[in-house]
Amino acid sequence: MVELNCDYKRLTDKGSMVICLKIPKAYEQDMLFLTQHKRVVETSQLHTRIAPPRKPRSTGPFSQSHHFNGHVQQMCLHTGDTFDDLKMHVKRIAVGMGYPYHTDSFGDMVPNSESEASTDECAILIEAVHMIASDIGVILREE
Numbered sequence: 001m002v003e004l005n006c007d008y009k010r011l012t013d014k015g016s017m018v019i020c021l022k023i024p025k026a027y028e029q030d031m032l033f034l035t036q037h038k039r040v041v042e043t044s045q046l047h048t049r050i051a052p053p054r055k056p057r058s059t060g061p062f063s064q065s066h067h068f069n070g071h072v073q074q075m076c077l078h079t080g081d082t083f084d085d086l087k088m089h090v091k092r093i094a095v096g097m098g099y100p101y102h103t104d105s106f107g108d109m110v111p112n113s114e115s116e117a118s119t120d121e122c123a124i125l126i127e128a129v130h131m132i133a134s135d136i137g138v139i140l141r142e143e
Contacts, residue, residue, distance in 0.1 A: 003100055003102075005024075008021050009022075054118035056119070057118065057119055057121070064123065064125075064126065067126055067142075071129040071140050072087050074138065075132070075140075079138075090129050090132060091128075092109075093128045093131070093132060099128070100117075
């Protein structure tokens with residue numbers, strides 16, 4: 001399953017409304033894989049969920065993104081892990097708390113990029129990093 005925000009156009013075809021979705025470049029491979037699925041090819045149908053766009057996460061100083069990434073950096077100093085490895089570990093824990101993910105072509109769960117995260121989803125990442133820090137005895141500074 002792929003969940004994303006995308007632009008659309010509303011058209012009319014023989015009196016019926018037609019919605020055309022513009023798929024972001026980052027999701028093109030996912031959509032190509034999905035549209036080649038046997039059931040999709042046989043029926044020319046996709047199961048969809050349509051909703052208003054989600055509120056994007058904040059960025060810049062004092063933002064959720066800065067908060068999350070700052071905590072990951074602080075934990076790296078304590079654990080010795082690389083930033084990317086620790087960040088992925090936090091995201092995998094966050095998936096169990098409701099953070100969205102997609103499945104790759106190998107069937108592996110891949111947490112969604114935080115650049116696509118809503119404010120609520122970014123809050124899950126922050127809660128996960130707080131929880132992990134507490135579990136391993138790291139006292140995080142709120143900067």
